[in-house]
Amino acid sequence: DAMVIQNPRYQVTQFGKPVTLSCSQTLNHNVMYWYQQKSSQAPKLLFHYYDKDFNNEADTPDNFQSRRPNTSFCFLDIRSPGLGDAAMYLCATSRVLGLAGYVLFGPGTRLTVL
């Protein structure tokens, strides 16, 4: 089945130690998203790629970066994680929105910062 895969499902890092979260998709979708979801809050869009075009949300901290080396893979890099960055990180993809499609989410990676 076509799907969005996130690895690892659980990640523990130390305060200030860089960490990378991975996402892959088998659907050949144009758009890939990264969301941050803190406890009891709605998912918050960090950025998205339309093909190779990177679109950063205005309030996404510089500490968060992303790479999309090819259509299938997208990475979230947190350069210096703080305690406040502990959250579920959700990757999602879409071909386009509207009649032709919808956004498909992965299961998420839960990040713990010690």
Added chain:
Amino acid sequence: DAKTTQPPSMDCAEGRAANLPCNHSTISGNEYVYWYRQIHSQGPQYIIHGLKNNETNEMASLIITEDRKSSTLILPHATLRDTAVYYCIVPTGNQFYFGTGTSLTVIP
């Protein structure tokens, strides 16, 4: 930012229909309404989307008012497994923002 408003919580008796409202008064003519749900600690799950006609699939029905300023998601026979947070989303282009959603509790 989210373009939708939803009640924060609702209860529904098991086996009854759950009707979840959403206001999107600033929606533009070519913008779709999407509904997702999120069961605890899982990724959001797509339910249904529509433009102006009512839509139905195996999970739910979507009723959009004629002026398109509001919509209702209907789960026809709610089960305990439908307990989740339900999000109504109106994207702009490919920007897909979540509002606060409605926490639906299905009661036995």
